[in-house]
Amino acid sequence: MIRVLLADDEPMMRAGARAILSADQEIEVVAEAADGRQAVEMVHRHQPDVALLDVQMPLLDGLDATSEILRTSSRTAVIIFTTFSNDDYISRALSNGASGFLLKSGDPRELIAGVHAVADGAAYLSPEAAHRVIRGLSLENMSRKSAAREQAARLSSRERVVLGLLGxxxxxxxxxxxxxxxxxxxxxxxxxxxxxxxVGNRVQAAIIAHEADLITAAD
Structure with a gap:
């Protein structure tokens, strides 16, 4: 059973997300929070597998709550679940250690798929977020590729294969x-x-895998 915490300051949004997740028999919503500080407290109390956080919440926003959760809990992975898809939110979410970024306007099946993927140790981005990440990477493609290849060269041949599959x-x-x-x-x-x-998480490692052109080799 995948145990999930929902954090959103809008009760209707929490109710909608809970209804979607409850349709999957392998997912259980174990706690809800109406602000970022409460979300951090609930994670410590319930130790969920996945914390689903809105960005704009009172007391502590979802991005800062992500940092706090991951700093103090090794069990819980974080998905940012938001209406907003600007590049700064996506970049900060991934930099702060989030394993997923989903839009509330997306297909409800993405929410279920994202929770399963992140609970299983993978990363999950909505198609729009993935597009923005790729576009952002392309702006500084050459220099980042060179740096990523230098980083990947630190790994053993087996680790490079694993990194490619992770990516x-x-x-x-x-x-x-x-x-x-x-x-x-x-x-x-x-x-x-x-x-x-x-790097601090699988998402950051996956970005290096892409930049170092290890994905084709893994396939």
């Missing part, structure tokens, strides 16, 4: 099946990759 959106379990490894070994590789690349 392609595969979860630890999927990578293990693809490479005929036990999942614990993949988790060890991922931890080593994050440490050697000096």
């Amino acid at each position: 392609a959106g595969l979860s630890n379990a999927q990578i293990a099946r693809r490479l005929d490894l036990v999942e614990g070994t993949v988790k060890t590789h991922v931890s080593s990759i994050l440490r050697r690349l000096a």
